[in-house]
Amino acid sequence: MSQAESAITDAVAGALATHETGSGANRRRRWRRRYGLAALGAIVVVVWALLALLAPWITPYPPNAVNVAGRLTAPSAAHWLGTDELGRDVLTRIVFGARTSLTVGFTVVLIGGAIGTLVGGVAAYARGWAEEALMRATDLMFCFPPIILAMAIAAALGIGTRNTVIAMLVVWWPKFARLARSLVLGQRSLEYVAAARTIGFRPTHILFREILPNAVGPLIVLVTLDLGNAILVFAGLSFLGLGVVPPTPEWGSMVSEGRELVSQWWVATFPGLAILTVVIGFNFVGDGLRDWLDPHARRR
Amino acid sequence: MLRYIASRLLTSAAMVLAATLIVFLIANTVPGDPVLTQLGDVAANNPEMVAAYRHKWGLDLPMWDRYEIFLRGLAHGDLGTSISSQRPVLEDIEQYAPATVELSTVAFLLSVIAGLPLGVLAAMKRDSWVDHLARGVSLIGVSAPTFWLAFIMLAVFYGWLGIAPGPGQIGADQFPPPDVTGFMLIDAPLAGQWNTFWDAITHLILPSIVLAAATVGLITRTTRAAMLEALSQDYIRVARAKGLFRRVIMLRHALPNALLPVVTLGGLAYAQLLTGTVLTETIFSWPGLGRYTFQSAVILDFPAIMGVTLVVAMVYVVINLVVDVSYALLDPRVMRR
Numbered sequence: 001m002s003q004a005e006s007a008i009t010d011a012v013a014g015a016l017a018t019h020e021t022g023s024g025a026n027r028r029r030r031w032r033r034r035y036g037l038a039a040l041g042a043i044v045v046v047v048w049a050l051l052a053l054l055a056p057w058i059t060p061y062p063p064n065a066v067n068v069a070g071r072l073t074a075p076s077a078a079h080w081l082g083t084d085e086l087g088r089d090v091l092t093r094i095v096f097g098a099r100t101s102l103t104v105g106f107t108v109v110l111i112g113g114a115i116g117t118l119v120g121g122v123a124a125y126a127r128g129w130a131e132e133a134l135m136r137a138t139d140l141m142f143c144f145p146p147i148i149l150a151m152a153i154a155a156a157l158g159i160g161t162r163n164t165v166i167a168m169l170v171v172w173w174p175k176f177a178r179l180a181r182s183l184v185l186g187q188r189s190l191e192y193v194a195a196a197r198t199i200g201f202r203p204t205h206i207l208f209r210e211i212l213p214n215a216v217g218p219l220i221v222l223v224t225l226d227l228g229n230a231i232l233v234f235a236g237l238s239f240l241g242l243g244v245v246p247p248t249p250e251w252g253s254m255v256s257e258g259r260e261l262v263s264q265w266w267v268a269t270f271p272g273l274a275i276l277t278v279v280i281g282f283n284f285v286g287d288g289l290r291d292w293l294d295p296h297a298r299r300r
Numbered sequence: 301m302l303r304y305i306a307s308r309l310l311t312s313a314a315m316v317l318a319a320t321l322i323v324f325l326i327a328n329t330v331p332g333d334p335v336l337t338q339l340g341d342v343a344a345n346n347p348e349m350v351a352a353y354r355h356k357w358g359l360d361l362p363m364w365d366r367y368e369i370f371l372r373g374l375a376h377g378d379l380g381t382s383i384s385s386q387r388p389v390l391e392d393i394e395q396y397a398p399a400t401v402e403l404s405t406v407a408f409l410l411s412v413i414a415g416l417p418l419g420v421l422a423a424m425k426r427d428s429w430v431d432h433l434a435r436g437v438s439l440i441g442v443s444a445p446t447f448w449l450a451f452i453m454l455a456v457f458y459g460w461l462g463i464a465p466g467p468g469q470i471g472a473d474q475f476p477p478p479d480v481t482g483f484m485l486i487d488a489p490l491a492g493q494w495n496t497f498w499d500a501i502t503h504l505i506l507p508s509i510v511l512a513a514a515t516v517g518l519i520t521r522t523t524r525a526a527m528l529e530a531l532s533q534d535y536i537r538v539a540r541a542k543g544l545f546r547r548v549i550m551l552r553h554a555l556p557n558a559l560l561p562v563v564t565l566g567g568l569a570y571a572q573l574l575t576g577t578v579l580t581e582t583i584f585s586w587p588g589l590g591r592y593t594f595q596s597a598v599i600l601d602f603p604a605i606m607g608v609t610l611v612v613a614m615v616y617v618v619i620n621l622v623v624d625v626s627y628a629l630l631d632p633r634v635m636r637r
Binding site: 139140141142143145147148149151152153154155156170228232235236239240241242252255256258259262263265268269271272275276279280283 | 315316318319322323326439440442443444445446447448449451452454455458459460572575576578579582583593594597598599600605608609612613616617
């Protein structure tokens with residue numbers, strides 16, 4: 001049985017399992033054990049998203065307001081997380097940085113996921129030489145670690161958020177292509193596909209309207225788990241100076257700005273904590289989604 | 301078996317070649333101009349100098365001619381000349397690779413030594429505090445940004461406590477040993493410089509911990525899952541029914557079977573460590589390939605980038621091959637398919 005098929009049967013089994021009887025308190029405890037961390041992760045992610053959305057209205061200072069007289073002040077009532085080398089408020093910049101990180105994370109993963117799904121889905125549905133060609137190209141991309149290639153491309157395109165996103169997209173789609181291929185392969189021999197073909201639907205309709213909606217679960221899990229990863233890679237590239245253009249507030253470049261400041265630890269520490277929390281948040285949500293879609297993998 | 305290895309090697313060689321083609325295409329389709337990053341502002345505005353520079357590096361030739369030159373050089377073991385160091389790329393790689401191999405090997409050993417027992421214990425005592433600890437360690441290891449972890453480690457153990465040495469491969473007061481193998485940990489004892497050897501080891505601690513952080517989590521998670529899988533098998537129930545000691549069941553019956561997926565992951569993790577040192581090396585001023593790659597990428601030194609990509613792709617392919625072969629040796633069922 002293929003992954004996709006088992007995912008579906010498992011989802012059914014999971015749906016049935018939730019009808020188990022049990023007292024209310026028991027059921028709540030079980031739910032907390034199963035999805036408690038996922039809920040926590042969701043809360044963290046939502047809080048960051050809200051902060052990013054409302055950044056200009058909730059931050060006490062403009063993100064790029066330079067104040068040389070008040071540079072490198074320790075966390076205080078006026079500056080909760082201190083100020084950096086140019087006297088800019090670290091808290092404000094972290095909140096604004098959430099905008100960049102979340103936008104880039106979602107853009108890379110959603111577009112990269114769409115490209116990969118397209119490649120893998122078409123390969124699996126077409127079979128033959130098209131599949132061979134597409135999947136060999138995908139294998140090729142696995143030959144080098146993404147960060148080296150992304151680094152070279154980002155450097156070549158010139159520094160800037162958009163260019164870095166493009167560089168990341170070039171290396172981001174292959175894992176989605178592999179997953180989408182295996183999912184579509186699992187579906188295409190099922191009866192409903194044969195039925196759709198008999199009715200006379202066009203191949204594009206069958207692939208995009210019939211098969212993919214049935215195979216989308218694991219893809220969503222990968223997207224969620226990958227969001228944290230994308231945010232990490234982008235922050236890493238930014239740290240190296242290949243991400244945002246200064247003075248754009250961004251977590252990776254903020255850590256980079258503070259990397260020499262050991263006694264002014266707050267400059268680099270807090271942006272790093274921001275990355276850590278948001279990545280852990282996405283990981284919790286992704287794990288929860290996976291457990292929900294595939295109860296067999298639960299607690300592994 | 302030999303035939304399998306031979307056919308795999310052949311496809312691998314083709315893959316590596318295709319990988320260079322991809323990098324070459326990317327290098328040639330992106331708009332960046334190495335001339336402008338290399339020459340100063342004055343020279344870059346002087347058309348004659350730009351033309352001379354282009355000619356010198358063969359940048360005035362058509363794209364396919366340049367790829368042909370690259371392939372021809374490759375056949376002779378020549379990776380071209382680095383634009384920034386003005387030396388053969390192969391020499392550069394030979395110089396920088398040992399430091400990276402040393403760092404990632406130590407990091408790999410660290411992650412196995414920490415991850416394997418932690419994963420086994422977590423599976424044995426499921427839902428106990430060990431299990432939660434394992435989960436927490438792997439979660440933070442995977443989620444914490446490398447560069448931030450490096451900053452925290454340096455700030456705490458070097459800046460505040462002063463118990464670890466700062467960045468670099470050896471301290472400023474040490475003389476590097478004469479270059480025999482290129483590996484600091486081998487050359488120093490060979491030259492009888494035990495102080496340097498000790499100094500080099502202390503310098504390895506922080507960067508290897510930082511580098512290992514992500515792989516510890518991966519190995520712990522995989523070991524735990526594989527152990528749980530093995531423990532749910534019938535032969536474990538039989539062993540239990542026979543009244544064997546718990547320790548014997550765990551270590552002799554379950555563990556060997558659980559190791560299969562761990563071997564695969566271990567190989568991938570090692571490849572990841574070898575090629576994922578860019579950030580760690582940059583922060584710790586580690587004279588390895590990662591830092592070399594970063595420096596080459598920033599100034600668009602394409603011969604160097606091509607060379608590193610080639611080496612990296614080869615490392616990936618070879619490690620994958622070794623993993624698959626060891627898999628077949630460990631699990632006879634694989635070969636029968």
